[in-house]
Amino acid sequence: RKEVEQDPGPFNVPEGATVAFNCTYSNSASQSFFWYRQDCRKEPKLLMSVYSSGNEDGRFTAQLNRASQYISLLIRDSKLSDSATYLCVVKLAGNDMRFGAGTRLTVKP
Amino acid sequence: ETGVTQSPTHLIKTRGQQVTLRCSSQSGHNTVSWYQQALGQGPQFIFQYYREEENGRGNFPPRFSGLQFPNYSSELNVNALELDDSALYLCASSSQGGSYNEQFFGPGTRLTVL
Numbered sequence: 586r587k588e589v590e591q592d593p594g595p596f597n598v599p600e601g602a603t604v605a606f607n608c609t610y611s612n613s614a615s616q617s618f619f620w621y622r623q624d625c626r627k628e629p630k631l632l633m634s635v636y637s638s639g640n641e642d643g644r645f646t647a648q649l650n651r652a653s654q655y656i657s658l659l660i661r662d663s664k665l666s667d668s669a670t671y672l673c674v675v676k677l678a679g680n681d682m683r684f685g686a687g688t689r690l691t692v693k694p
Numbered sequence: 695e696t697g698v699t700q701s702p703t704h705l706i707k708t709r710g711q712q713v714t715l716r717c718s719s720q721s722g723h724n725t726v727s728w729y730q731q732a733l734g735q736g737p738q739f740i741f742q743y744y745r746e747e748e749n750g751r752g753n754f755p756p757r758f759s760g761l762q763f764p765n766y767s768s769e770l771n772v773n774a775l776e777l778d779d780s781a782l783y784l785c786a787s788s789s790q791g792g793s794y795n796e797q798f799f800g801p802g803t804r805l806t807v808l
Contacts, residue, residue, distance in 0.1 A: 589736070627801070628784060628799035628800060628801050628802055629737065629784070629799050630799065631796050631797070672736050672737075674736075680727070680742045680749055680750035681739050681750055681751075681752055682727070682729075682737075682739050682797075683739065684729075684736030684737045684738070684739075685736050686734070686735050686736045687735075687736050
């Protein structure tokens with residue numbers, strides 16, 4: 586079993602759609618949680634951190650359920666510019682960051 | 695503010711050779727982490743350097759080694775290259791070594807081992 590597992594994707598959605606990505610992690614000692622975005626042939630960039638209470642940044646909402654070891658990302662009112670691969674990231678002790686394989690999103694006109 | 699830079703951008707080596715990849719951290723950052731990203735996969739943590747010392751390591755063999763210099767730039771060295779070492783190598787810099795702060799990634803070095 587992979588340490589961080591994500592929806593396989595790809596997700597192809599029309600502009601304006603709401604899309605949700607799920608992620609599960611296996612290590613209960615995981616300390617911090619993040620979503621990164623990676624455009625094709627580019628480096629990953631931090632999208633948002635994920636907190637237990639849930640957090641929102643504009644059209645993006647992240648949720649964490651420590652008991653179920655589950656993380657989610659919701660994107661509302663999708664834009665063409667949201668097309669990218671979304672990486673679920675879990676930080677273990679000792680600065681060890683574990684990335685999921687990523688879920689590819691394509692938003693179409 | 696200067697972002698994270700990496701060199702070279704592309705590299706082709708043959709099995710058994712050695713390679714050195716370089717990373718300059720973002721201005722004001724003292725921590726550099728290295729990752730390996732195979733095609734279609736997420737980045738895998740290799741190790742992190744903070745104040746010129748290794749500060750955490752992922753599940754990579756000892757032939758993957760690194761250095762950090764007083765100006766916080768860093769090198770990743772890989773000895774005895776194998777075909778499976780073909781990947782995008784990313785470095786990321788941040789401002790602290792003891793706790794997580796946002797990591798800023800460089801554009802990567804694409805290594806091909808033939």
